[in-house]
Amino acid sequence: MPEKTYLQAISDGLRQEMRRDERVFVLGEDVGVYGGAFKVTVGLLEEFGPWRVIDAPLSEIAIVGGATGSALMGLRPVAELQFSDFVSCAWDQLVTVAAKQHFRAGTPVPMVLRLPSGGGFSGGPFHSQSPESAFTHVPGLKVVCPATPHDAKGLLATAVDDPNPVLYFEHKHLYRRIKGEVPDERYTIPFGKARIERAGDDITLVTWGAMVYTAAGAAAELQSEDVSVEIIDLRTLQPWDKEAVLESVAKTSKLLILHEDTRTSGFGAEIAAQVVEEAFEQLDAPIRRIAAPDTPIPFSPQLENAYIPQVEDVASALRELAAY
Amino acid sequence: MAIARDTESLSSSLDAEQLGLDRAGLLGMYRDMLVTRGIEERGHILYKQGKIPGSFYTGRGNEAGAVGVASAMQPEDAGTPLHRDMGVHVTRGVEPWRILAQYMGREDGPARGRDGNVHMALIEQNLVAMVSHLPAMMPVAVGLALAFRIRNERRVSVCWYGDGAAARGDAHEAMNFAGVRRLPVVFVCDNNQYAYSTPPQLEYACANLADRAAAYGFDGVVVDGTDILAVYSEAKRAIEKARQGGGPTLVECVTLRMEGHAVHDNAFYVPRELLDEWAKRDPIARFRLWLSEHVQASEAELSELEEQVKALLAEAQKRAESSPAPDPSELEQGVYAEPEQPQENADA
Numbered sequence: 317m318p319e320k321t322y323l324q325a326i327s328d329g330l331r332q333e334m335r336r337d338e339r340v341f342v343l344g345e346d347v348g349v350y351g352g353a354f355k356v357t358v359g360l361l362e363e364f365g366p367w368r369v370i371d372a373p374l375s376e377i378a379i380v381g382g383a384t385g386s387a388l389m390g391l392r393p394v395a396e397l398q399f400s401d402f403v404s405c406a407w408d409q410l411v412t413v414a415a416k417q418h419f420r421a422g423t424p425v426p427m428v429l430r431l432p433s434g435g436g437f438s439g440g441p442f443h444s445q446s447p448e449s450a451f452t453h454v455p456g457l458k459v460v461c462p463a464t465p466h467d468a469k470g471l472l473a474t475a476v477d478d479p480n481p482v483l484y485f486e487h488k489h490l491y492r493r494i495k496g497e498v499p500d501e502r503y504t505i506p507f508g509k510a511r512i513e514r515a516g517d518d519i520t521l522v523t524w525g526a527m528v529y530t531a532a533g534a535a536a537e538l539q540s541e542d543v544s545v546e547i548i549d550l551r552t553l554q555p556w557d558k559e560a561v562l563e564s565v566a567k568t569s570k571l572l573i574l575h576e577d578t579r580t581s582g583f584g585a586e587i588a589a590q591v592v593e594e595a596f597e598q599l600d601a602p603i604r605r606i607a608a609p610d611t612p613i614p615f616s617p618q619l620e621n622a623y624i625p626q627v628e629d630v631a632s633a634l635r636e637l638a639a640y
Numbered sequence: 641m642a643i644a645r646d647t648e649s650l651s652s653s654l655d656a657e658q659l660g661l662d663r664a665g666l667l668g669m670y671r672d673m674l675v676t677r678g679i680e681e682r683g684h685i686l687y688k689q690g691k692i693p694g695s696f697y698t699g700r701g702n703e704a705g706a707v708g709v710a711s712a713m714q715p716e717d718a719g720t721p722l723h724r725d726m727g728v729h730v731t732r733g734v735e736p737w738r739i740l741a742q743y744m745g746r747e748d749g750p751a752r753g754r755d756g757n758v759h760m761a762l763i764e765q766n767l768v769a770m771v772s773h774l775p776a777m778m779p780v781a782v783g784l785a786l787a788f789r790i791r792n793e794r795r796v797s798v799c800w801y802g803d804g805a806a807a808r809g810d811a812h813e814a815m816n817f818a819g820v821r822r823l824p825v826v827f828v829c830d831n832n833q834y835a836y837s838t839p840p841q842l843e844y845a846c847a848n849l850a851d852r853a854a855a856y857g858f859d860g861v862v863v864d865g866t867d868i869l870a871v872y873s874e875a876k877r878a879i880e881k882a883r884q885g886g887g888p889t890l891v892e893c894v895t896l897r898m899e900g901h902a903v904h905d906n907a908f909y910v911p912r913e914l915l916d917e918w919a920k921r922d923p924i925a926r927f928r929l930w931l932s933e934h935v936q937a938s939e940a941e942l943s944e945l946e947e948q949v950k951a952l953l954a955e956a957q958k959r960a961e962s963s964p965a966p967d968p969s970e971l972e973q974g975v976y977a978e979p980e981q982p983q984e985n986a987d988a
Contacts, residue, residue, distance in 0.1 A: 341790060367790050373820055378779045378813040385783015385797075388768055389718065391790060408776045408810070420755040421769035424977035455975045479977035 320498040323491040325465035326430075327356050329472040330394060332502055334364055337392060340476060341368040343379055344396030344430075353398045354432055354491055376405035380429065384414045384481075387427040392476055400431035400485060401445045414481040415456030424479035428472070434526050434576055435624055436489035440615035446525070446576045446608075448485050449583040452554045458482045458507060459554040463528040465496040467551055470505030477504060487526040494529070508555035516546035519637050520564040522587055523574040524550040527625065531574055534630035543638040553583050561587065562595050569600040570637050574630055579607035601640035604633050644850035644860035644892065647870050656934070659873055663935050667945065669711050669731075669868060670931060673703040673924050674949045676727040679736050682957055683743050687903050691961070692743045694756050699724035701866070701898035702830055704923035707731050708871030709798060709828050709891070712879050718766035718784045719798035720777040723758040724830050724897070728800070732765040736953055740960035753966035754974075775805035778814035778827075785818065785825035785882075796882045797825045798875075804835025806849050815888070819856035822887035826878040827853075829890065830865065832897035837909045850892035858888045865893030866923040869930070895923070 320328065334340045341364075342357055348371040351358030361369040372379045376397055383393035397403055403410070414425045435444030451457050458480055462468040468486065475482040513528055514535055523531045528549045535545035546564050550556050565571050571591055573584035584605045591603060606625045614620055656666060680698040687696040699706060706727030713719065713732075721728035729739065734750065742749025742760050750760035751769065761767035768784070770777050781799030788795040805811060806829060818825045829849050833840055846852060853860030863874045871893055878889035896918035900907040907915075931937040 343786075370786075370821075373813075373817055375813040375817055377810050378782065378817040381776070381779020381810070381814065382783040382786050382817065385768070385780040385785075386787035386790065387783075388763070388780070389784050389787035391787045408773050409779060412771050412773050413776055413780055416771070417769065418977045419975050420751050420759065421761060421763065422752075422974065423763045423768070426977075458976075477979060479979060 317497040317499055319495050320465050321492050322465045322468050322486070322494045323354065323356060325469040325498045326472060326486055327358065328498070329469035330357070331360060331363070333394070333473060333476045334360065334368065336502065337476070339390065339392040340394060341370065341391060342394050342396065343370045343372055343383055345372055345374055345379070345398050347371060347396050352396060354488065356430070357396065376402050377409055380406035380409035381413070383427045383429070384409060384425055387425045388417070388423055392426055394428045394430060394476065396430045398432070399443050400433035400447055401442050403429075403431060403447060410451070410457065410481065411454050415454050417456075418480065419456060425481050426479045428475045428482045428484055431483055431485050432488045433485045434487040434489050435613050435620060436526065438615055438617055438620060441612040444613045444620075446485070448483070448553055449575075449577045449581065451483050452583050452586070456481070457554060458552070459485070460507065460552045461485045461487070461524045462551060463487070463490070463525055463549050465494060465498045467505055467511065469498050470503050471507075471551065473502055474504040474507055478507070485525065489526050505551070507552045508557050509551070510557035510560040511549045511551055513547035513549045514545065516544035516568070518544045518568055519570045519572060519634055520546050520548065520561065520568045521572045521574060521634070522548045522550060522561055524553065525576060527574045527576050530625060530627055530630055533627035534634055537627070537631045538634050538638070541635070543634065545634060556587070558590055561591060565591055565595050566598055569598055570640070571599065572604045572606065572630070572633055572637060574606045574625060576608060576624060578610050579605060580610050582607050601637055604637055606630055606633050642847040642851060643854045644848050644862050644890075647861060647863045647874055655873075656869060659869070659876060661872070666931060666935055667937065669707055669872070670927055671945055671949060672707045672711070672727060672731045673868070673927065674946060675736055675953070676703050676707060676730045677924060678949055678953045679730070679739050680726060682740060682953055684903065686740070686743060686957075693745055696743065696903040697723045697757055697901070698899050699726050701895045701918065701923070702832060703727050704868035704871050704927065705828070705830050705865045705893035705895060708868040709875040712872050712875035713796070713798060716766065717796045717798065717879065718768070720768045720770060720781040720784075720800060721758075721761070722770050722774050722777065722800045722802065722830070724802065724832060725800050726758050729758070729761070729767065732767060734762060734765070735956070737956035737959040740957055741963040744960060744963075745965070746960065746963035747966050748960070748963040775801055775808040775810035777801070778805070778810050779817070782814045782818045782823060782825055785823040786821070789821065789823050794883050795824065796879045798879070799825055799827045801827065801829055802835065803829065803831045803833065803840060803843050803849060804838065807835075807843050815852070815856045815890070818888045819858050822885070824882040824885070825888050826875065826882055827888060827890040828875070829892040831892050831894045833894075834897050834901070834907070834910060836901040836905075848892055850890050853890035856888070858890065860890040860892065862892045862894060865895035866918070866921040866926060868923060868927050
């Protein structure tokens with residue numbers, strides 16, 4: 317099986333979707349001639365032409381609204397916002413129009429919005445955010461956060477198939493750093509089905525996106541201290557695989573939730589609440605959350621390292637849980 | 641300085657024929673205006689009887705704009721009408737009883753009680769249900785046109801908005817994108833001179849909202865929004881131009897909102913003289929007179945038509961009132977659309 321970067325998996329997956337289904341088209345800023353700010357759409361303009369790879373003006377509202385309208389007329393837009401931070405400009409289009417359309421009018425809005433997200437490269441407060449949790453609070457939207465190249469391609473295919481607005485958060489810090497085996501043929505990965513990144517017996521660690529790798533680093537450290545950590549990569553947050561988390565907690569009795577988004581009202585709070593509601597008696601320790609502090613994401617590397625959860629932060633929380 | 645073209649009212653039946661409107665078509669437009677106003681008048685009464693929850697909005701004064709533009713569309717054309725454009729739904733064939741059921745939050749309203757007022761549309765009529773954030777529908781209307789352009793279909797999208805919505809950034813992004821890509825979309829500005837209580841001089845500083853079209857690289861035209869034939873004529877011209885690949889047009893239909901923003905608002909801030917002046921230009925009364933003078937519609941013929949509409953609406957109200965309330969046990973259904981077919985080759 318060929319090995320690909322996370323970025324290449326998304327890029328190849330997108331090309332495969334466009335070859336397979338002529339309803340699929342790409343819309344965004346600099347996606348055509350330039351090939352996208354991160355080069356995910358390189359080569360698509362040449363292959364599919366200017367009406368399937370559409371360079372839009374600097375207009376997030378028009379991009380998301382345009383995707384919504386064309387989806388209502390039967391197309392399958394895959395729109396790109398250059399950075400997930402800029403989704404704030406299009407909040408109304410997503411939350412007011414697209415998310416509520418099926419509930420109110422019974423009309424599906426089959427669109428995918430690609431949102432490069434996450435920090436780790438000194439992008440500062442406006443190019444490094446992880447806004448996925450906010451959208452899990454909006455009924456009608458689906459939220460996808462792949463961590464591996466394999467999942468990135470399979471979840472993209474599922475997103476294109478899905479008849480709802482899907483927010484596809486691709487983590488920028490993984491684009492070129494992470495490689496993995498990716499089948500050439502098309503495959504889908506169901507939404508709401510978690511992946512066990514690492515099996516273990518003592519502590520359940522639930523996470524997604526780039527934090528999967530931070531979790532893996534910490535779990536490796538704990539392994540040498542004879543603590544076995546089970547890492548669950550949720551892969552999608554709306555819907556999310558509660559059953560997988562409950563099953564793991566039933567085995568380990570201890571839960572750590574890790575995310576790159578800020579702590580208060582982050583999706584970790586929802587996971588913790590549901591585990592307490594449904595598995596309180598199975599817990600042998602208070603649930604721990606490791607998340608970014610409640611501040612904007614800062615620019616300077618020293619500050620950004622203090623902001624984004626690091627392997628050591630996770631390892632020390634795991635040690636405390638193990639000792640509880 | 642005004643930039644947009646100003647239009648003249650049509651004054652002879654010959655003009656109407658040139659537009660492709662025959663006598664039956666003209667009387668049909670008159671009927672659609674009557675049904676539109678009649679539904680809203682009944683809605684007013686139902687609201688006062690406590691049968692319509694929430695608030696209630698009408699488009700009195702806008703009937704010519706809504707019916708005129710909708711009559712110029714083809715069935716395959718699409719659009720995003722707003723809350724003063726109920727005539728669009730009527731013209732495209734939503735049954736009046738379903739609109740009244742919609743007002744009352746009943747199961748048979750197009751939104752099935754999940755949304756109220758004119759927040760409704762039937763996608764089979766190629767209309768998209770509006771949201772309260774009115775200009776948010778403008779980029780969506782552009783998206784409808786984008787789909788037509790991508791597929792090389794000879795279809796046109798009609799994007800309604802108002803003088804208030806024109807002040808929002810969505811309007812700019814929608815028109816700019818449509819202009820850049822010469823998309824088959826017609827922007828129809830229902831300029832009823834009041835955004836809630838705010839008059840034109842506090843909403844925009846240009847002479848006409850249609851003047852803005854020049855900045856987006858397409859034509860703007862100002863039309864008397866109480867003259868249904870003038871509206872039809874300009875809408876038809878703009879729609880067919882878009883269909884031929886000529887890009888967008890902005891048609892500004894000027895009228896006056898003859899009632900408050902919603903039923904709770906007595907519009908005390910609108911000068912009495914202004915209302916009196918525009919009352920003389922009532923779009924339905926104007927068209928009625930025109931029909932009698934130019935297509936020899938007799939008093940008896942017009943009265944009979946009016947009586948038919950009254951009877952239709954009385955029946956519609958009865959049927960709407962017998963529509964059941966939505967079932968609360970179904971509340972959580974339909975938040976998401978179900979995938980069309982099971983996902984093949986699923987690989988967990």
